Amino acid sequence: MKKTHHTILIHSIPCVLFLLFTVMSHAFEKNSSFPQYSFPALENGKPVSIHDYWGEKVVLHVFASW
Amino acid sequence: MxxxxxxxxxxxxxxxxxxxxxxxxxxxxxxxxxxxxxxxxxxxxxxxxxxxxxxxxxxxxxxxxxxxxxxxxxxxxxxxxxxxxxxxxxxxxxxxxxALPGSPDLEKLKLRASMRQTAEAWAAYADSLFLWGGDLRLDECIHAYQMASSNAPDDGWLHFRMGVAHRSFFDLKQSNSKDFTKAIESWQAALELDPNQYIWRRRIQQYGPRLDKPYSFYDWVNQARKEITARGEKPFPLRVEPGGAEFAYPAEKNTDSIKKLSEPDPGGRVFRDILPAIQIESTIVSATDASKKALRIHLRLQPNVAHAFHWNNEAEPLTVWLKSSKGWGPERVFLQFPNPPMVTDQSPRSLEFEIVQHMGENSHELKGYALYNICEEINGTCLYRRQDFTIQLTQP
Structure with missing residues (x-):
């Protein structure tokens, strides 16, 4: 189970987000900041980022129901 | 989990x-x-x-x-x-x-892609459209992936994501199989570029032949609904019900158990559907492992709504008969789609089957025909018709 490449989301405050694609070894790595993507919440489609949970310890499961 | x-x-x-x-x-x-x-x-x-x-x-x-x-x-x-x-x-x-913002400005990303004309800019726009643009902008999203991919044809991620967008468009429109076929083609192109991406591989296997399946993808759905209902709760509805391939269990070897059923119209005496009242489309999904010589074929039969055709659900159900094809063994030759409870409807019918490849020379075609009861307009004439079809086979 190997991961390749990495997508970085760069936020230019105060306005637009740009997705820049670079070649890196992993999407997330130990002792590195988790990528700051926003994903739609399944419940209501609103954007949620792991960094919305700043200040909390998070257990994140990346999975599929199959 | x-x-x-x-x-x-x-x-x-x-x-x-x-x-x-x-x-x-x-x-x-x-x-x-x-x-x-x-x-x-x-x-x-x-x-x-x-x-x-x-x-x-x-x-x-x-x-x-x-x-x-x-x-x-x-x-x-x-x-x-x-x-x-x-x-x-x-x-x-x-x-x-x-304090970083949550979702991007789609119009600025569009402008940026138009100005830069790079794979990265188009991909950023396409990804954002898929995530935040809503169903009505899926066609724009696919176009943006196409633009990105034309600039970076060897980027497997673009092919994979374009496949995701095509399949979503197919699920949204439910009008024809072209987008489903394009989804499969996109995922296959992605996997050819990087065979180690199991998420990509699973996306094909979800719809592919049993020989290539690691497990049943959605066999848990029916069990889940039963248990949730037994608890006195109402199961969440699914936007798109899983199809046969998604429920199917893996096969360990090529099976060739053709049921000995009588052909429904051996003499070809049923009148042909000339118009046609029903549009038949097929999507072929081959195994991701080339050594597994099997294809799963998804047939989709859609009434011609422009002429207000609709299924007559009070008559015999839709039947499909597959003819033998040199070098290929159909899993089944006789398929039927049970009539739904309503008297008439215009929803597409989906049927799936698998064929396995034998040794030796193989035909590149699979022929068959569909028999169905169809009515023209509300209270219009109801007809029993046959439509012959030929499916061009892709060698796995």
């Missing part, structure tokens, strides 16, 4: 941790049913495009109070250490990162 849920739930209820999921599925709403079934109620985020670029699932990731990944697929001991750890002091930089 239920095991991890049981392990972490006491700490979550104590407020010591937050639990989140990121789902890597084409149809993320199926996860809602899965969560309901297992009585897990933590938030789920949707990553059908695989922005996280994980090659496989599942992963469990421990992330500390500052967004730093502390462990990936931790042991029980690592998890307990993580829960008990003391966080470092808060500083002003934390607040700056925490």
């Amino acid at each position: 239920p095991v991890w849920h049981a392990r972490t739930e006491p700490f979550r209820l104590d407020g010591k941790i937050k639990v989140l999921g990121i789902i890597q599925e084409q149809h993320p709403d199926r996860c809602r049913l899965f969560m309901q079934w297992h009585q897990m109620d933590w938030p789920i985020l949707v990553d059908s495009l695989n922005l996280l670029r994980v090659a496989a699932v599942p992963y469990t990731v421990l992330i500390d109070e500052k967004g730093i990944v502390r462990s990936i697929n931790p042991s029980q001991e690592e998890f307990e250490t993580f829960v008990d750890s003391v966080s470092s002091p808060h500083d002003e930089c934390d607040d700056a990162i925490n």
Whole structure:
């Protein structure tokens, strides 16, 4: 189970987000900041980022129901 | 996942941790049913495009109070250490990162892609359109992926994501199979570029032949609904019901168990559907492993709504007969689609079957015909018609 490449989301405050694609070894790595993507919440489609949970310890499961 | 849920739930209820999921599925709403079934109620985020670029699932990731990944697929001991750890002091930089906006400005990304004309710019626009543009902009999203891919044809991620968008468009429109076929072609192109991406491989296998399946993808759905109903709850509805391939179990070897059934119209005496009243389309999904000589074929039969044709559900059900094809053994030669309860309807009918390849020379075609009862307009003439079809086979 190997991961390749990495997508970085760069936020230019105060306005637009740009997705820049670079070649890196992993999407997330130990002792590195988790990528700051926003994903739609399944419940209501609103954007949620792991960094919305700043200040909390998070257990994140990346999975599929199959 | 239920095991991890049981392990972490006491700490979550104590407020010591937050639990989140990121789902890597084409149809993320199926996860809602899965969560309901297992009585897990933590938030789920949707990553059908695989922005996280994980090659496989599942992963469990421990992330500390500052967004730093502390462990990936931790042991029980690592998890307990993580829960008990003391966080470092808060500083002003934390607040700056925490204040980042949530979703991008699509029009600015569009302008940027138009001006730069690079794969990266078009891909950023396409990804954002898929995530935040809504169903009505899926065609724009596909176009943006096409633009990106034309600039970077060897980028497998673009092919994969274009496939996700095509399949979503297919599920949305339910009008023809072209987008489903394009989804399969896109995923196959992606996998050819990088055969180690199991998320990509699974997306094909979800619709592919049983010989190529690692497991049944959605056999849990019916069980989940039964158990949820037995609890007195109403199961969450699915936006797109799983099809036969998604329920199917793997086959360990080529099977060739043709049922000895009588051909329904051996002399070809049923009148042909000339117009036609029914449009027949096919999508072929081959095994991701070329040594497994099998194809799964998805047939889709759609009434010609322009002429207000509709199925007559009070007569014999839709029947498909497959003729033998040199070098190919159909799993079945006789397929039927049970009539739904309503008297008439115009919804498409989907039938699936598999064929396996024998040794020696193989035909590149599979012929068959469909027999159906169809009515023209409301209270119009009802007809029993036959339509012959030929499917061009792709050699696995």
